[in-house]
Amino acid sequence: MNEIRVFSPATVSNVACGFDVLGFPLDSVGDEMVVRKTKAKGISISKIEGFDLPFDIYKNVASVSAMSLLEVAKPDFGFEIEIYKKIKPGSGIGSSGASASGSVYAINELLGRPFNKLELTEFAMKGEFIASKSEHADNIAPAIFGGFCLVKNLHPLNVLQLPTPTDLYAIILHPQIEIKTSESRKILPKMVPLSDVTKQLSDLGGLVHGLHTGNYNLIKSSLNDHIIEEYRSKLIPHFDIIKSKVLEAGALGCSISGSGPSIFALSKGNDLATEIELVFKSIYSKSNINFSTYISKISSSGVVTI
Amino acid sequence: MNEIRVFSPATVSNVACGFDVLGFPLDSVGDEMVVRKTKAKGISISKIEGFDLPFDIYKNVASVSAMSLLEVAKPDFGFEIEIYKKIKPGSGIGSSGASASGSVYAINELLGRPFNKLELTEFAMKGEFIASKSEHADNIAPAIFGGFCLVKNLHPLNVLQLPTPTDLYAIILHPQIEIKTSESRKILPKMVPLSDVTKQLSDLGGLVHGLHTGNYNLIKSSLNDHIIEEYRSKLIPHFDIIKSKVLEAGALGCSISGSGPSIFALSKGNDLATEIELVFKSIYSKSNINFSTYISKISSSGVVTI
Numbered sequence: 163m164n165e166i167r168v169f170s171p172a173t174v175s176n177v178a179c180g181f182d183v184l185g186f187p188l189d190s191v192g193d194e195m196v197v198r199k200t201k202a203k204g205i206s207i208s209k210i211e212g213f214d215l216p217f218d219i220y221k222n223v224a225s226v227s228a229m230s231l232l233e234v235a236k237p238d239f240g241f242e243i244e245i246y247k248k249i250k251p252g253s254g255i256g257s258s259g260a261s262a263s264g265s266v267y268a269i270n271e272l273l274g275r276p277f278n279k280l281e282l283t284e285f286a287m288k289g290e291f292i293a294s295k296s297e298h299a300d301n302i303a304p305a306i307f308g309g310f311c312l313v314k315n316l317h318p319l320n321v322l323q324l325p326t327p328t329d330l331y332a333i334i335l336h337p338q339i340e341i342k343t344s345e346s347r348k349i350l351p352k353m354v355p356l357s358d359v360t361k362q363l364s365d366l367g368g369l370v371h372g373l374h375t376g377n378y379n380l381i382k383s384s385l386n387d388h389i390i391e392e393y394r395s396k397l398i399p400h401f402d403i404i405k406s407k408v409l410e411a412g413a414l415g416c417s418i419s420g421s422g423p424s425i426f427a428l429s430k431g432n433d434l435a436t437e438i439e440l441v442f443k444s445i446y447s448k449s450n451i452n453f454s455t456y457i458s459k460i461s462s463s464g465v466v467t468i
Numbered sequence: 469m470n471e472i473r474v475f476s477p478a479t480v481s482n483v484a485c486g487f488d489v490l491g492f493p494l495d496s497v498g499d500e501m502v503v504r505k506t507k508a509k510g511i512s513i514s515k516i517e518g519f520d521l522p523f524d525i526y527k528n529v530a531s532v533s534a535m536s537l538l539e540v541a542k543p544d545f546g547f548e549i550e551i552y553k554k555i556k557p558g559s560g561i562g563s564s565g566a567s568a569s570g571s572v573y574a575i576n577e578l579l580g581r582p583f584n585k586l587e588l589t590e591f592a593m594k595g596e597f598i599a600s601k602s603e604h605a606d607n608i609a610p611a612i613f614g615g616f617c618l619v620k621n622l623h624p625l626n627v628l629q630l631p632t633p634t635d636l637y638a639i640i641l642h643p644q645i646e647i648k649t650s651e652s653r654k655i656l657p658k659m660v661p662l663s664d665v666t667k668q669l670s671d672l673g674g675l676v677h678g679l680h681t682g683n684y685n686l687i688k689s690s691l692n693d694h695i696i697e698e699y700r701s702k703l704i705p706h707f708d709i710i711k712s713k714v715l716e717a718g719a720l721g722c723s724i725s726g727s728g729p730s731i732f733a734l735s736k737g738n739d740l741a742t743e744i745e746l747v748f749k750s751i752y753s754k755s756n757i758n759f760s761t762y763i764s765k766i767s768s769s770g771v772v773t774i
């Protein structure tokens with residue numbers, strides 16, 4: 163096999179009570195990438211469509227990730243990457259994570275799978291780092307492993323795959339405003355009241371237990387963020403009314419995806435997901451902000467060959 | 469049935485990463501209580517053996533809990549309580565929780581079980597409050613439900629029963645020094661660094677996942693406290709060396725039980741538990757502090773009729 167085309171999913175990270183540790187991938191929103199072997203060693207980017215991203219291999223997350231893999235694999239040939247970017251950079255649904263995950267997954271396939279998913283996640287994190295200036299895996303890990311992933315530890319990396327109920331849908335609202343991850347990190351509180359920590363712990367514990375037991379009521383009562391949301395939501399127009407209305411409509415939860423500006427909601431079943439998307443649309447269409455919405459099941463596979 | 473004798477277990481709360489939300493009961497350490505119907509309405513305490521506790525029904529947690537139950541049940545008779553106290557008050561292994569849980573469990577049995585475990589927990593919390601001056605359920609809930617319990621929410625009360633691996637043993641070291649719960653709460657930090665919150669969240673999520681999957685390696689890597697232990701451990705002589713030595717011996721984890729001074733460790737299997745108890749003894753026998761040690765399986769039933 164000399165060439166491969168992959169779908170690399172958008173991902174929701176943070177996931178309310180799971181700040182910095184929890185994420186899940188979408189199965190119908192993501193980038194496509196074509197990767198093919200080249201005689202010349204090293205990595206090149208031959209095409210980027212969709213959004214304006216650097217061809218400089220030291221600045222593009224896809225190539226930086228790929229090079230970190232090649233440093234270990236040391237093949238006597240190279241790879242060129244075509245990126246069909248569908249996730250807008252800076253959207254908060256793991257745009258850089260998708261690029262980083264897609265390239266290492268594709269190259270690993272072309273090399274005959276010398277690396278496991280944990281190793282691929284580590285390579286991809288090198289690319290993610292140049293985009294977000296912080297080391298984290300809560301977009302990469304779900305993009306590579308699939309399903310709800312808890313990043314238990316970064317050094318050494320340990321990723322836990324949590325059970326993902328099959329009837330769970332994510333609904334995304336992407337307001338087309340720019341919030342850079344690095345800036346969004348700056349407004350985070352450095353210190354958190356102990357009483358809020360306790361609430362977040364019980365909610366995260368509840369969510370993990372709820373996913374294991376398929377208890378939607380528990381999942382619903384656990385999808386709260388007592389730590390970050392109140393700060394970051396100020397950067398997202400109409401967040402409070404959006405959240406209030408989608409919860410009223412029956413959403414299991416609603417919070418900020420990644421560092422924003424995208425908002426995600428979760429629902430049991432597609433019918434409710436459609437209603438929630440209508441709520442998103444009805445509120446944002448009255449604003450003067452361009453926006454996109456998506457409905458997607460949670461991907462159980464993550465990045466896949468297509 | 470006019471009389472009942474119950475065993476009400478000691479409990480370990482906080483459980484490293486589970487500050488204020490997680491606890492488990494011991495199956496071989498606890499109080500015994502005899503409760504019998506009386507013609508006179510209300511509650512009386514007719515005997516207290518083992519430790520010096522108030523006979524005043526408004527000051528003893530067993531009677532305060534019992535009265536909160538009777539306020540709802542309104543039987544046209546009453547109950548007298550005998551308390552055979554084996555857990556020293558102020559030990560950090562749920563002495564007041566055992567008294568509070570035992571009395572409501574016993575009365576509920578004598579009344580023909582009008583209340584469920586959640587309701588019994590709520591009654592018992594009324595008693596626990598007068599002992600600790602704070603509202604919490606992470607001793608009471610495991611004493612009443614059995615097994616690892618996560619207190620998801622206090623209002624309305626929601627208790628999650630987590631799977632409890634059958635081969636899990638708790639080893640307790642109780643240094644006979646006094647640390648009052650109310651004082652131990654005062655030294656807690658009011659604010660916690662966000663980076664520590666993230667670590668605690670990933671560890672609690674890891675522990676819940678580890679209990680569900682029976683993964684002892686994961687349980688071991690999750691039993692950390694990044695928030696409280698460094699403060700409270702200063703009140704417990706030799707804590708650091710104790711912890712270091714029992715982890716070296718192979719313990720799954722070691723931290724402070726409740727608000728201390730008791731230290732708990734967890735082990736897979738009884739053989740290792742015996743070794744860990746020896747470590748406890750060898751270090752404390754060189755000090756001039758009186759101490760007790762216990763080895764116990766984790767109780768899957770909580771309070772029981774005997």
